[in-house]
Amino acid sequence: xxxxxxxxxxxxxxxxxxxxxxxxxxxxxxxxxxxxxxxxxxxxxxxxxxxxxxxxxxxxxxxxxxxxxxxxxxxxxxxxxxxxxxxxxxxxxxxxxxxxxxxxxxxxxxxxxxxxxxxxxxxxxxxxxxxxxxxxxxxxxxxxxxxxxxxxxxxxxxxxxxxxxxxxxxxxxxxxxxxxxxxxxxxxx
Amino acid sequence: xxxxxxxxxxxxxxxxxxxxxxxxxxxxxxxxxxxxxxxxxxxxxxxxxxxxxxxxxxxxxxxxxxxxxxxxxxxxxxxxxxxxxxxxxxxxxxxxxxxxxxxxxxxxxxxxxxxxxxxxxxxxxxxxxxxxxxxxxxxxxxxxxxxxxxxxxxxxxxxxxxxxxxxxxxxxxxxxxxxxxxxxxxxxx
DNA sequence: TTAATTTCTTAAGATATCTTAACTTCTAAT
DNA sequence: ATTAGAAGTTAAGATATCTTAAGAAATTAA
Numbered sequence: 001x002x003x004x005x006x007x008x009x010x011x012x013x014x015x016x017x018x019x020x021x022x023x024x025x026x027x028x029x030x031x032x033x034x035x036x037x038x039x040x041x042x043x044x045x046x047x048x049x050x051x052x053x054x055x056x057x058x059x060x061x062x063x064x065x066x067x068x069x070x071x072x073x074x075x076x077x078x079x080x081x082x083x084x085x086x087x088x089x090x091x092x093x094x095x096x097x098x099x100x101x102x103x104x105x106x107x108x109x110x111x112x113x114x115x116x117x118x119x120x121x122x123x124x125x126x127x128x129x130x131x132x133x134x135x136x137x138x139x140x141x142x143x144x145x146x147x148x149x150x151x152x153x154x155x156x157x158x159x160x161x162x163x164x165x166x167x168x169x170x171x172x173x174x175x176x177x178x179x180x181x182x183x184x185x186x187x188x189x
Numbered sequence: 190x191x192x193x194x195x196x197x198x199x200x201x202x203x204x205x206x207x208x209x210x211x212x213x214x215x216x217x218x219x220x221x222x223x224x225x226x227x228x229x230x231x232x233x234x235x236x237x238x239x240x241x242x243x244x245x246x247x248x249x250x251x252x253x254x255x256x257x258x259x260x261x262x263x264x265x266x267x268x269x270x271x272x273x274x275x276x277x278x279x280x281x282x283x284x285x286x287x288x289x290x291x292x293x294x295x296x297x298x299x300x301x302x303x304x305x306x307x308x309x310x311x312x313x314x315x316x317x318x319x320x321x322x323x324x325x326x327x328x329x330x331x332x333x334x335x336x337x338x339x340x341x342x343x344x345x346x347x348x349x350x351x352x353x354x355x356x357x358x359x360x361x362x363x364x365x366x367x368x369x370x371x372x373x374x375x376x377x378x
Numbered sequence: 379t380t381a382a383t384t385t386c387t388t389a390a391g392a393t394a395t396c397t398t399a400a401c402t403t404c405t406a407a408t
Numbered sequence: 409a410t411t412a413g414a415a416g417t418t419a420a421g422a423t424a425t426c427t428t429a430a431g432a433a434a435t436t437a438a
């Protein structure tokens with residue numbers, strides 16, 4: 001566990017074992033069963049979760065009562081509801097385990113204490129946040145205004161693992177395509 | 190100029206005058222005429238720009254040769270092409286002044302030197318980046334899958350200043366609506 | 379002020395995508 | 409193994425939005 005975190009963090013900034021020990025000592029571990037919620041709508045998102053193993057989705061319910069999936073996250077990704085976690089305001093979204101998922105997690109308060117004790121961690125999160133912004137900008141700038149078929153092809157190409165592990169109707173929701181139409185698009189010929 | 194930057198940065202982290210002097214000493218100032226480019230497609234985005242006064246847009250050209258606007262930015266916003274600036278890779282997008290625009294700007298290298306000399310600045314940018322991420326997630330999560338009319342109404346409500354200053358066809362592009370259809374939507378009754 | 383360019387509007391026909399609803403296939407639980 | 413629920417497919421009709429094309433209005437330049 002500690003080693004997985006170390007390998008991950010060292011991709012951004014080099015941390016000594018002592019520093020990793022400090023960070024790790026502040027993290028708690030938990031396993032969520034399939035379909036269990038890490039966060040529910042209207043609750044403040046208290047934690048930032050580092051996924052050791054598993055698969056989760058984030059979604060909200062629109063005016064028509066439909067689930068709209070906004071992200072998937074797997075091993076070695078941080079997942080939280082950024083807005084709710086940063087501002088400590090109620091979340092509009094849910095975070096739910098699609099597979100059994102084991103995480104390390106920490107509160108905003110704990111994270112801020114760590115930033116002060118270990119400025120390198122703040123640098124790591126600055127870089128991680130920049131990367132998340134870049135990924136999200138790709139989604140909003142280009143991805144969402146492609147045609148449905150292009151979005152699906154792009155997703156299959158870039159995230160083939162997810163196609164295996166995530167039900168098709170969830171992929172449709174993430175791609176903002178109705179499940180029926182995605183089914184149509186997948187038809188050969 | 191220095192004062193405007195100070196007021197802005199102090200919204201995130203408190204900086205002493207000495208620290209502001211250090212930061213300010215590394216920034217250059219420049220004025221772009223209306224329609225001048227801060228960044229052109231295929232070039233590496235060398236700078237992060239802090240807009241003192243003015244209005245710019247970022248856009249790319251799609252396969253059909255149409256301009257797709259991805260953001261507007263005004264006074265007291267940082268603007269750059271995040272992906273190109275962070276990774277120092279060629280940009281797909283342009284950044285262009287819509288009105289005459291005066292900026293302070295600095296290179297990635299300079300910014301990294303400043304992060305080391307003044308860790309508070311790294312904290313400020315960590316927070317600024319978090320806020321940009323939150324704003325962008327709102328766009329990709331909710332905004333882009335609203336109906337065209339809702340997107341327009343939302344934009345009018347949240348950014349009324351832009352309606353005055355930005356030609357309607359540019360707003361249409363940002364909202365991912367054809368200019369003709371936006372014109373239709375705006376018709377009374 | 380007039381001409382030139384840019385921006386905005388209107389309308390008709392085309393198309394992508396959604397909705398509904400029924401049916402099939404798959405999966406998980408008894 | 410059987411059944412109940414979940415997930416995926418199919419097809420017809422509805423609708424949002426785009427495309428094209430032309431003209432009107434507004435800005436900018438001469």
